Amino acid sequence: MDKNFIVQAVRGMNDVLPAQIAGWQQLERVTRELFAAYGFEEMRVPLVEHTALFKRAIGEYTDIVEKEMYTFTDSGGDSLTLRPEGTAGVVRAAITNGLLRGARLKLWTSGPMFRHERPQKGRYRQFHQIDVEAIGFAGPDIDAELIALTARLWRTLGITRVKLKINSLGTIESRRVYREKLVTYFRQHEAALDADSLRRLEGNPLRILDSKNPDMQAVVSGAPLLTDHLDAESREHFDSLCAMLTGMGIEYVIDPRLVRGLDYYSRTVFEWVTDALGAQDAICSGGRYDGLIPQLGGDPTPAIGFAMGVERVVELLSQTGAPLAPAAPDVYVMASGERAQRTALALVERLRDDLPQVTLHVNLGSGNFKAQFRRADKSGAALALILGDAELERGVAALKPLRHEAGQTECPLEELAVRIPAILADLAEPNNAV
RNA sequence: GUGGACGUAGCUCAGCUGGUAGAGUCCCGGAUUGUGAUUCCGGCUGUCGCGGGUUCGAGUCCCGUCGUCCACCCCA
Numbered sequence: 140m141d142k143n144f145i146v147q148a149v150r151g152m153n154d155v156l157p158a159q160i161a162g163w164q165q166l167e168r169v170t171r172e173l174f175a176a177y178g179f180e181e182m183r184v185p186l187v188e189h190t191a192l193f194k195r196a197i198g199e200y201t202d203i204v205e206k207e208m209y210t211f212t213d214s215g216g217d218s219l220t221l222r223p224e225g226t227a228g229v230v231r232a233a234i235t236n237g238l239l240r241g242a243r244l245k246l247w248t249s250g251p252m253f254r255h256e257r258p259q260k261g262r263y264r265q266f267h268q269i270d271v272e273a274i275g276f277a278g279p280d281i282d283a284e285l286i287a288l289t290a291r292l293w294r295t296l297g298i299t300r301v302k303l304k305i306n307s308l309g310t311i312e313s314r315r316v317y318r319e320k321l322v323t324y325f326r327q328h329e330a331a332l333d334a335d336s337l338r339r340l341e342g343n344p345l346r347i348l349d350s351k352n353p354d355m356q357a358v359v360s361g362a363p364l365l366t367d368h369l370d371a372e373s374r375e376h377f378d379s380l381c382a383m384l385t386g387m388g389i390e391y392v393i394d395p396r397l398v399r400g401l402d403y404y405s406r407t408v409f410e411w412v413t414d415a416l417g418a419q420d421a422i423c424s425g426g427r428y429d430g431l432i433p434q435l436g437g438d439p440t441p442a443i444g445f446a447m448g449v450e451r452v453v454e455l456l457s458q459t460g461a462p463l464a465p466a467a468p469d470v471y472v473m474a475s476g477e478r479a480q481r482t483a484l485a486l487v488e489r490l491r492d493d494l495p496q497v498t499l500h501v502n503l504g505s506g507n508f509k510a511q512f513r514r515a516d517k518s519g520a521a522l523a524l525i526l527g528d529a530e531l532e533r534g535v536a537a538l539k540p541l542r543h544e545a546g547q548t549e550c551p552l553e554e555l556a557v558r559i560p561a562i563l564a565d566l567a568e569p570n571n572a573v
Numbered sequence: 574g575u576g577g578a579c580g581u582a583g584c585u586c587a588g589c590u591g592g593u594a595g596a597g598u599c600c601c602g603g604a605u606u607g608u609g610a611u612u613c614c615g616g617c618u619g620u621c622g623c624g625g626g627u628u629c630g631a632g633u634c635c636c637g638u639c640g641u642c643c644a645c646c647c648c649a
Contacts, residue, residue: 150640202647206574224649256647257574268649335646351645400648410649421649448649475607508607516609527607541609 151256151264162453167249169295170269177288179245179271184228186251190218196227196431198402200342207254221253224401225270226428226444227435233274234437241438243275249449261419261451271425272444274432279376282407282427282443283383289411289423289445290389297459298452301422303390305409306365306397307377311430313370314405318344320363331358348396359396366395373406380407399424403431407443415458416451423447467519468498469563471541473511476528483526486536486552493556497563499524516541521566522559540566 148154155163174181190210197204209221222228225248233239233246249269256262271288273281286303293301308314321344325332332340333355336347348359369377384391391409399408408426416422425445433439474483487501500518502511515523525537525547536555539547543566550558 147640207647252649254648258641259643262648266649346647349647418644418646419648424649446649451649473608507602509605509609510601512607512609514609523609525608529607537608539608547608 149264151258153263153265159453162456163449166269166296166449166452166456170247170249170292173288173292173295174247174271177245177284179247179273182229182232182246182248183250184225184232184248186222186253187219188222188228188231190220192227192231192435193220193223195435196230196401196403197224201400201402203254203400207256209253209255223252223254225250225252225268225446226272226401226403226431229270229272229444230274230432230435230437230442234432234435239274239432239437239440241275243273245273247271259419261416261448261454263450267449268446269449270444270446272442274442275440276443277429277441279380279383279407282376282380282409283387285425285443285445286384286391286409287387287389289447290387293411296452296456298455299459300415300455301411301413302392303409303411304394304397305380305384305391305407306394307369307373307406308365308398308404308408308426309369309373309406311405313368313373314345314365317363317365317368320368321345321347324362325358328358328361331355343400343402345398346400349398364395365398366393376406399426403428403434405429409445411447413451413455415455419448419451421448422451422455466498467521468500469520470497470499470522470524470559471502471515471518471520472499472524472526473502473506473508473515474526475508475511476531478528479526479531482531486526486555490555490559494560497559522562524555524559538562542566 171181190208193208194204199205203223208223211219213219229246229248233244238244247270250267251265252268253265255264258264271285273285286305290303293299309317322340325336325340325344325347329337329340331354332347333350333352335352336350336355339346345365347355348362348365350359381391381393394410397408397410404426406427406429408424410424411422412420413422414420423445425443427441427443429441432442472483472487474480483501487499490497490499500520502514506514512523521540521542523537523539523541525539527537530536530549533549534553535549535551537547537549538558540562545566
């Protein structure tokens, strides 16, 4: 085989193998239950939208829109884009399906997102997010509830190395005023800015505050703070949120330099970070986007949402050390001899009819008893069902517990549907364990 | 997009200053011709990421390329 002809996976787009799936399924199960408990309903939206939607929602001058989108022209001549984030599609769906009209929507969705970035740990070109959006809620109480939900999620999953950062960006108007002050300040200190920051000065000056360059610390720390330039209503909204978080016993730090990279955010923004994943430390973040819906053509409606990175949370989950072993079957069925092998499948199908709650794995293909026992052991099954020509002669099967000292017994074929659950129940008793 | 490290068997890795590859594990068979651990014996798998160059000779040196990882950047 010529390795040059082996089809490779696309860079940054990963397979999730059976050995890794347990963490994904656990996260999916826990979030599904939690969202239902908080009154959120699932919805599903397309992976592909018109390019214009993302340009208008995320912002023309963001990194995502400028250089990270998978955009193509379809055969009808439309410019389409693989979604780089989830909120725009959900909001578009709410508008085009007529779900607004003063409604209060609590929604969640999940699936793959696409950004053409250089892959590294926790950052892939196809990655997965779980998105939660609350549309039609103006007060700080929904902000607090969303954050409480995420805090509960970490607790439920056993994830501890996370920290909550919050901030308020103010209204779009107050942010514009602050932005001008900031630009004025940085212009006065242009000599001290690095190349990245000079570039941002035009497009997104707030991001300069986020700079990790140590040489920039002096300039950045002298910059006017967003928190000091909030309008009165945003100030009150933010103070209420802080009080509610404190009231719920949720720890947080106010980070006046926390700025989101998407233009649609206003007022509350928050981010859960961890020190366990390296440079890609944000596992869940979001904020309020009161101005987005009218900007996309809907009736003015306040809203807030967040997204969590599935790959990153799953990685944290696997680091917590909680064993996520693949499920072992209850029974491994082995057959040796021509007649037994012919009979085994039919026998097992009857057992599946009678015992739908019991998982049975059948040894497929050939293999001597030694090999079949090895496979049975590896499968993790509690019980081996052994069918040989000798047993068939007498109309019985042998049953051997694989994880306990209890010895091997024989059972008439017609009694298996009764005997197997009885033995499994017996083996499940903790004091019978080896 | 920028910088750095790395790429040898399915997996984890060894291979000193260039002399055409090795261990453990996994898998298969046997000791035990119908019984899973362990032990012992035997066996299978590699165009040393790919392409080019230097050399009598390259896993080893050089260049390019692809990929992974780390950081920048960005963000979930």
